Amino acid sequence: MKPEKYIRVKAMCLFIHDGKVLIQSGNSLRKRDAERSRSIIPGDYFRVLGGSLNVFETAEQGVKREIKEELGSDIENLQFLQVVESIFTYWGEKNHEIVFLYKGDLVNKDLYKKDVIHIVEDAYEFDAMWVPIEKIINKEVPLFPATDYSQYLP
Numbered sequence: 001m002k003p004e005k006y007i008r009v010k011a012m013c014l015f016i017h018d019g020k021v022l023i024q025s026g027n028s029l030r031k032r033d034a035e036r037s038r039s040i041i042p043g044d045y046f047r048v049l050g051g052s053l054n055v056f057e058t059a060e061q062g063v064k065r066e067i068k069e070e071l072g073s074d075i076e077n078l079q080f081l082q083v084v085e086s087i088f089t090y091w092g093e094k095n096h097e098i099v100f101l102y103k104g105d106l107v108n109k110d111l112y113k114k115d116v117i118h119i120v121e122d123a124y125e126f127d128a129m130w131v132p133i134e135k136i137i138n139k140e141v142p143l144f145p146a147t148d149y150s151q152y153l154p
Contacts, residue, residue: 006096011051028127050062059080067104071111071128076105076107081152084101099145
């Protein structure tokens with residue numbers, strides 16, 4: 001029997017620096033289990049950094065925890081932007097997410113100097129990279145959750 005579908009609740013944060021946005025490459029996402037080290041989603045796609053909330057965790061607490069886990073950095077100047085409802089297909093199955101979207105600055109300024117940041121978590125690893133804002137605004141880079149990012153990008 002298939003598990004029941006549910007809505008995931010996530011908190012994600014835009015980091016903008018020198019005309020670029022830090023985003024995760026979907027092509028680089030891998031399960032750390034060697035037998036299942038294939039890409040999670042085929043094709044080019046990118047997502048804002050962050051992840052799922054824990055039970056009894058606020059969106060603000062969750063985004064701070066996720067960024068600390070992923071980048072080893074705290075966030076300063078955190079600003080709530082919007083809630084995005086995201087319904088999408090993932091490996092042939094429909095999924096549903098509610099995403100609290102934030103904007104902030106990294107406390108660890110060394111991360112602004114790296115073009116690519118390799119991130120290793122318990123079950124997954126992936127790369128985050130600085131992508132020019134124009135590529136997101138011109139939709140050359142498909143960024144998820146899908147929303148009009150131009151209103152938040154200088």
